[in-house]
Amino acid sequence: MNAVIHQRLTRVRRLLVGGAVLGVLVALACGWATPAAVAPAYRFAIFACLAPALGSLLFALIHQLTGGQWAGALSPFLAAGYRLAPWLWLLVLPLLAFVPHTPQTWPLYDSRGMMAIRAGIYAIVLFFITAKLGRHGLAPRWVGPAGMIVLVFMLHILAEDWLGSLDANWHSTAFALVWMTGIALSGLAAAILAALAFGVPPHAPYGGTRAIGLDLGDLMMATLLFWCYVAFAQFLIIWAGNMPEETSWFLRRLHGPWRFVPLTLAVFHFVLPFAILLSRPWKRTVGGLALAACLLIGAQLLYTAWIFLPVLPVHGWAGFGLAAALLLCGATCFAHRYLALVQSHLETSP
Template sequence: MASNSPKLTDSVQLPAQVDLTKTFYGLGVVGLIASGVGYFLNSEQFFYSYLTSYSFFTSIALASMILVMIHHITKSSWGTVIRRIPEVFSANIWIWGIFFIPILLGMSSLYQWTNTEYVLDDPIMLGKVPYLNEPFFVIRQIIYFGVWGYFGYRLHKVSVEMDRTNDWGLTVLLRKISAPGILIFSLTLAFASFDWLMSLDAHWFSTMFPVYFFAMSFQALFPVLILFVFWMHKNGILKNTVTQAHIYDLGAWFFGFTVFYAYIAFCQFLLQYYANIPEETLWFYFRLEGSWAYITYSLIICRFLIPFVLLLNRDRKHNKKLLIFTSVLIIVMHLIEMHWIVMPVLHASGISISWLDITTLIGLGGIFMGLFFSTLKKNNIVPVNDPTLPESLNKHYHQ
C-alpha cells in the first residue's frame, strides 16, 4: 500500500459497550417461547406468522449475499468500508437454516398441495405433483440452505482471512467464488420463492415472482445498511471511515432499486392482467378486495411514490433525517408486503393481525440480529487489508 494512501483512523473493532448480542438473543428466546405457546393455542396462525417473519429476515440475508458477490465480481471499491456488514448478515445462513424446521413441520397447515385428497380431485394440481410433493420439497430446502450456507460462510471467511494474512491473492479467490455463485444463487433463490411463497396458492403461478421477490428484498437491504451506518455513527463507530460519499452511494442504490422494484411489481401485475387467466388473476383479485386492497394501494404509495419523490433530488441522498425516515418506511412496508403475500391465504376475507405476528417477528428477529452481532464482534468491522480499501477511504462526494 502506497505511503500516501488514506489510512484508517477509526477503531475497527466493535466496542464492547454496543455489543447487543445478549440483548437480541434474550429477545429472541422470549419471542420464540411466546410463539411456542401460541402454537398450542392456534397452530395454523402460528405457521403462517412464522413463515412471514422467517421470509422477512431471510430476504435481508439473501440480498446481502448477492450484494457481496456483485461487489467482488465487479471489483467494486465504493462499498469496501461497509462490505463487512452484508458479509456478516449472510455468513450465518448455515445456522439460520435450522429455524426453517418449524416450516417443514407445518407443511400440512401451510400448503394445500400436501393434502392428497385435494390434489387427487384437482387436475391442475395433479400435473404439479412431480414438483410439489413433500419429499422433494424437503430435499430442495436442504439444497438451498446448503448452497447459501456455503457461499455466505466462505465469502466471509476468506474476507476475514485477508485481514489476517494481507494476501491480496485472496481477492481472486473471492471473485472465483462469486462468479458461479451469482448464477447458482439466482437459481436457488428463484425456486425457494416458488416453494415458500408462491406455492401457498398452488394454482397461482408467475414466472416473474422470483425477480419480484429479489427486487423487494434488494430494495429493503439498503435501508437496513443505511440505518446501521447511522447507528454506528451515533455510537462513534467508523465516523471518519464511512463518510457522506458512502452514504450518498447507499442512497443512490436505494433510489435505483426503488424504481426497479416498482417496475418489476407492475410488470408482474400487468402481464397477468392482460392475459386474464383465472389461475393467475385470482391471486391479485383477493388482494384487491376487502381490507387487503388498502395494503395493495399503500404499497404503491409508500413503497414507490414516497421514496421515489423524496430521493429523486441528488442532495437528499445524504440527508440524514430524510434517509432515516425513508429507510424506516421501506423496512416496515417490506414486512407489510410479506404479510400481504402470505396472509390472504389464511384470512381471505380481509386483514387480520395476530399477536403471533408480533411474537414470531421478535423471536426470529432477536435470533437473526443476535447471530449478526455475535459474528460481527469477533473480527474487524472493516476489511482492513482489502486492496480496494484505500480507494474506498478516498471516496469523495462531488457537488
C-alpha cells in the same frame, strides 16, 4: 471500535434480548389459543427474517462482480447478514412436516420427498457460497459470477416451492424476480442502516472522491426503481390478461384490511423513499438515508405479510398476534446475532 459505540451496542443487545423474551411469551399465549396458526405464522416470521440475510448475500456477490467503493463502507454489514443466511434457512426446514399433501407421490417433482431434497440442496448451496465469501468478503474471482448465477437460479426454484405454491394452481414467471429484488432491497437497506448506526459518515468520501452517501443512496434508489418496475409489470400483465387462474393471486389479497396494502406500498415503498433519495443533500445526511432505509425495510415487511398471511389460516386476531409475536422474536434474535457478527468483524478486520 471506540468505547462509546461498544457501550451503545451492549445496551441495544440487552434491549433485543428483552424484546425476544417478550415475543416468546406473547407467541406462547397466542399459540395456546390458536395452535393451528403456529406453522403458518412461523413460516411468515422466518421468511421475513430470511429476506435481509439473502439480500445481503445477493449484494455481496454483486460487488464481487462489479467492484465499487460502496462496498468498502458496507462490507462488514453485508458479511454479517449473509453469514446468517444458511443458518436461518435451516430454521425453515422443520416446516416440511407441515407442507400440505399433494396428489403427487415420490419421485414426482411436487412430492414432499422431492421438496425436502431441494430444500437440502438449497442449504448446501448457501453454506458453500457464504464459506467461499468468508468473513471479510475476500473471495476468489470466480465466486462472484458463478455464485450469482447459481444463487439466482436457486432462488427462482425456492420462491416457487415456498411462496408461489401458497396459492394452488397459480404460477407467475415474474413473481420470483419481484421477490428476489425485494429481498435484495431489504438486505441493502439493512446494511446501510447498520452502517449509519456504526458511525459511517454519509457526507465524507470513503476511499473515493465523492460522498459515500451519494453512492449508497443511488444504489438504493436503483434497486427501489427496479423492484417497482417488475412488480408493476407483473400486475399489469396479469390485469391485461384477466385470466381467473392468474388474477386469483391479487383477488385473494384485496379483501378486508389487505385491500389497503397496494396503496400503502405505493406511498411508502415508492413515493416517499424516491423523493428522499432524489435529493443529493438528503443523501449526504444520516437522517435522510436512515429514513429512506427504514421506509423500505418496513414496506418490504408489509409486502412479505401481504404474500403470506391472506392465504394462510391464521385464525383471526389471535393468529395475527401470533404472527407478530413470532416476527418480533425472530427479528430481535436476528438483530442480536447480526450486531454480534458486525462487532466481531470490526474488531478483527485488518
